[in-house]
Amino acid sequence: MISGLCCLAGQVDEKIKEFAPIYRKQYSLAYLSQIRDEFEQRKEEHTQFLKQRASPEPGKVLYEENVHCFDDSRRWKVRYIVIRATYILECYESYKTFLKGSAPLHRLIPTGGTILTTEEKYMEMIDQCCPCTNNVQEDFAPPVVGMPGQFPVYLRLPYRRDFYFCFQDENSQVEFISILSDCVRHQNKDFLKKTTCEVKAFLKAIQLYGQKKGQYESWDMLVGSDVRVLANLFMEDLMPYLEKELQPCLKSKRADKRRVWFATVEAAYFLLQEHLLERISTLKQECQEMVKQQEVIMRSDMDQITSSRAFLEGKLRAMVTEPATKYCTEQVQPYLPAILEEVMGPISLGFIEARDLSESMMEQLCQDFQDPEQREELRQALFKMSKANLQSCYEKVNGLADHVQELQQPFNYCIKGLVDSTQIDLKQLMENIEYTFELLVRKALEDPSVSLSMAMQKASNRVLKQFDYDSSTVRKRILQEALINITLPSIKKHLAPSFKEELPKFEQYIFADYSNFINVENVYEDIIQQILEKDVSMVVKEAASKKKFNLFTESRYNFSVSSLSFTPPGSAPSSPARLNTSPSLRTPLPPSPLLGNGLTADKSMTVHMSENSAMGQALTIMEKIDEGEKTLLEESSDDVFFTAETSTSNTSAETKPDLTTNALEASVCSTPLIKETEAVESAGTCDSPKGGDATSSDFVNKPTVVINPIYMKTSGSDDESAETEDHRNETIKTSNDQAQINSPTRDESTYPISVCLSTEDPKVGDIYKEFTGKHIMDLSEKSSESQSSPNIEDETRPLDCVKEIRDLVVEVIEIEDVVQPSKENGEKVQVQTFEEQDAVV
Numbered sequence: 001m002i003s004g005l006c007c008l009a010g011q012v013d014e015k016i017k018e019f020a021p022i023y024r025k026q027y028s029l030a031y032l033s034q035i036r037d038e039f040e041q042r043k044e045e046h047t048q049f050l051k052q053r054a055s056p057e058p059g060k061v062l063y064e065e066n067v068h069c070f071d072d073s074r075r076w077k078v079r080y081i082v083i084r085a086t087y088i089l090e091c092y093e094s095y096k097t098f099l100k101g102s103a104p105l106h107r108l109i110p111t112g113g114t115i116l117t118t119e120e121k122y123m124e125m126i127d128q129c130c131p132c133t134n135n136v137q138e139d140f141a142p143p144v145v146g147m148p149g150q151f152p153v154y155l156r157l158p159y160r161r162d163f164y165f166c167f168q169d170e171n172s173q174v175e176f177i178s179i180l181s182d183c184v185r186h187q188n189k190d191f192l193k194k195t196t197c198e199v200k201a202f203l204k205a206i207q208l209y210g211q212k213k214g215q216y217e218s219w220d221m222l223v224g225s226d227v228r229v230l231a232n233l234f235m236e237d238l239m240p241y242l243e244k245e246l247q248p249c250l251k252s253k254r255a256d257k258r259r260v261w262f263a264t265v266e267a268a269y270f271l272l273q274e275h276l277l278e279r280i281s282t283l284k285q286e287c288q289e290m291v292k293q294q295e296v297i298m299r300s301d302m303d304q305i306t307s308s309r310a311f312l313e314g315k316l317r318a319m320v321t322e323p324a325t326k327y328c329t330e331q332v333q334p335y336l337p338a339i340l341e342e343v344m345g346p347i348s349l350g351f352i353e354a355r356d357l358s359e360s361m362m363e364q365l366c367q368d369f370q371d372p373e374q375r376e377e378l379r380q381a382l383f384k385m386s387k388a389n390l391q392s393c394y395e396k397v398n399g400l401a402d403h404v405q406e407l408q409q410p411f412n413y414c415i416k417g418l419v420d421s422t423q424i425d426l427k428q429l430m431e432n433i434e435y436t437f438e439l440l441v442r443k444a445l446e447d448p449s450v451s452l453s454m455a456m457q458k459a460s461n462r463v464l465k466q467f468d469y470d471s472s473t474v475r476k477r478i479l480q481e482a483l484i485n486i487t488l489p490s491i492k493k494h495l496a497p498s499f500k501e502e503l504p505k506f507e508q509y510i511f512a513d514y515s516n517f518i519n520v521e522n523v524y525e526d527i528i529q530q531i532l533e534k535d536v537s538m539v540v541k542e543a544a545s546k547k548k549f550n551l552f553t554e555s556r557y558n559f560s561v562s563s564l565s566f567t568p569p570g571s572a573p574s575s576p577a578r579l580n581t582s583p584s585l586r587t588p589l590p591p592s593p594l595l596g597n598g599l600t601a602d603k604s605m606t607v608h609m610s611e612n613s614a615m616g617q618a619l620t621i622m623e624k625i626d627e628g629e630k631t632l633l634e635e636s637s638d639d640v641f642f643t644a645e646t647s648t649s650n651t652s653a654e655t656k657p658d659l660t661t662n663a664l665e666a667s668v669c670s671t672p673l674i675k676e677t678e679a680v681e682s683a684g685t686c687d688s689p690k691g692g693d694a695t696s697s698d699f700v701n702k703p704t705v706v707i708n709p710i711y712m713k714t715s716g717s718d719d720e721s722a723e724t725e726d727h728r729n730e731t732i733k734t735s736n737d738q739a740q741i742n743s744p745t746r747d748e749s750t751y752p753i754s755v756c757l758s759t760e761d762p763k764v765g766d767i768y769k770e771f772t773g774k775h776i777m778d779l780s781e782k783s784s785e786s787q788s789s790p791n792i793e794d795e796t797r798p799l800d801c802v803k804e805i806r807d808l809v810v811e812v813i814e815i816e817d818v819v820q821p822s823k824e825n826g827e828k829v830q831v832q833t834f835e836e837q838d839a840v841v
Helices: 002-040 095-099 119-129 170-189 197-212 226-249 254-300 302-368 375-386 391-408 416-446 452-499 503-509 520-545 612-628 661-666 718-736 762-775 779-788 800-806
Strands: 061-070 076-084 089-092 106-108 114-116 151-156 163-167 605-609 629-632 674-677 704-713 750-756 812-816 832-835
Touching: 002 197, 002 226, 002 254, 002 302, 061 170, 076 095, 076 170, 089 095, 114 119, 114 170, 119 151, 151 170, 163 170, 170 391, 170 416, 197 226, 197 254, 226 254, 254 302, 302 375, 302 391, 302 416, 302 452, 302 503, 302 520, 375 416, 391 416, 416 452, 452 520, 503 520
Parallel strands: none
Antiparallel strands: 061 076, 061 163, 076 089, 089 106, 114 151, 151 163, 605 812, 629 674, 674 704, 704 750, 812 832
16 A cells, blocks of 8 residues: 555656646746736725725634544544634644643644534535445444534545534534634635735646646635645546555455545545645746746836737637637527526525624614713624624525536536635625724714714614625625636637637747747637626626616715714714715805905905916016915805806807806805915005996905916807907007917817906006906996897807917906805895906907
């Protein structure tokens, strides 16, 4: 038998020689992908609202208890079991040896394990695994008569000896099964979920290695680390050899034949793992050194490599698209809705169970803790909530096993991997619920003015809403991955006979220098998967649009990601943390600070737009404004803004808006565009009367306001165009004397208007008086003219030089008698706006 086991090393070396070249090529591709992501600075999108606790330290103890174990002497003994965050079961002789820091008797890694609670089901599995049954009556399992309790736990492990535990009460059994199930799931999937180059290369290499041997279907032994996966893969090939060559050599009593056989298989499995560990470690080191040498070419020639791959993809796509699309349409697409129903049904039931469980626990906490003084008791209750038993949720997800037959008819798919990954995601969401709720409650405890019971109720409602969104996001991802994993192997298997011989011919399209960075088979499979993903995405979106299984569309919830802010005053308890409400729908804030900075009902605010003939003066004014600036108005829905609409030469005339107080109030904007400086006080300053003429306004002594540049659409009427043409001609003449200023070309329908208020500057005052005396119309006259004047036809497009000059034309707008609504009198705003007409050349 020893010589037979030694022969295994030679067989393993032969298999490693076949696997190593595939792994090396995939390692280079994975490393190249990592560098490409680094260049493109790809970041994961935040797709969850619930807060996630940081991963626990590996040494954190998750479970520790005295447990009856069945040892090698076939006797029940009490052992101290410790399970840490590494999800490895440590068995100590006693609690004292654990405290002393002694090494455990053994460390159990339950990868691929199956947990059972009855002897009948356990023996059924043993009969299926052991080839030497022959109706032999044997006390293989621990005898029920001598058990120290009535609640046993059987742990069946592939290619290894099994473990048995016993408990005296059901609660202890359930708690142990819960943590042991977590260990099995995490040991199965944690390594394979890593995003390192080693793991990505290994998974793709395993897939291609199996496809070379004609194995396209999913594999239930793809669990654990890379060494364990390879050991499982090679053991499947070696088991016939062991049964044929070693079983006849086994010398044992008839009653002990099973135990001896399983012990032999375990010895071969451990020997195989030791040999593989050495070979895989050497292979990884070789790959790491290889990519260090290749990294220079990868970084310097990334564009050429990408272009070469795109060229190859185009050639392959031309050959593959038609047959792949035809097969997907005829043989895959009709099954997708049915597969969605079969898969999403049990999964959604598990998530619904988890939501109900969380809701009941949070409601219980809200009822039990009304007094803020019970902080310590509340913290303990929150800790117990984090240890909730999710076995009922897991059982709902385990219902996927009942649908295996439906999935195996058209597609040979193993459901175990899907169950494990779904249960891990479910547990993570439950932990996120507990953690987010705990953060919200702690925040409430810090504020003594907040009612604890009300805060806990609002936190509960908010957490449940966020769970609904996160649950939908997670389940859609699970569903999309499941649909692809179930159907993709069948497409590859169908197309393999047609393209397997053709793919090597496409190597000629790859440059020799880049042959290590581009693989024809990878590109070929990417094309097939992209074709399938279109159909899968369509099915998933359709299910979400119909709200099947409570799946949400992307825009269903649009609330703040922050879960730590409290519900705004006046909101319903079930409202989310913060809604992205339109500014026009927000609750009005207190009156604008303009009321407290000299702009009262008896004063007017004058706004002047800089003109091209006074550009130098305008720049000087801006410098003075910057020196004198004191305050910046805060965002407020009460701030008064306005838009000016004048005519353009290439747009049809539009009716002027009613520039009344109501229209002005309707044009409220939530973005602060106004800066105000102190007014220059003088002895002669006096308040301008209501409705006074613009020319008599005390412009020099008014508060100075800067309005940021904005874009305004312009329109006009027949009456205005004739009147403003002469003025435009004057403006152009004036501008010829000024320095040339280059401005970017803009669309004639929109142009920026920068507005500033003057300080004490006589030149600017003269300019102001000139414009206001000639071309400013009264608001009431302007409104009546705009309503009565007919629309004019499109005017002739001016020359480009005229267009550039027009961009620099200054418009003067004066707002007289601004009255902000105040808390005391609530008076309406009265505004007079004076606006210069655009000249038409």
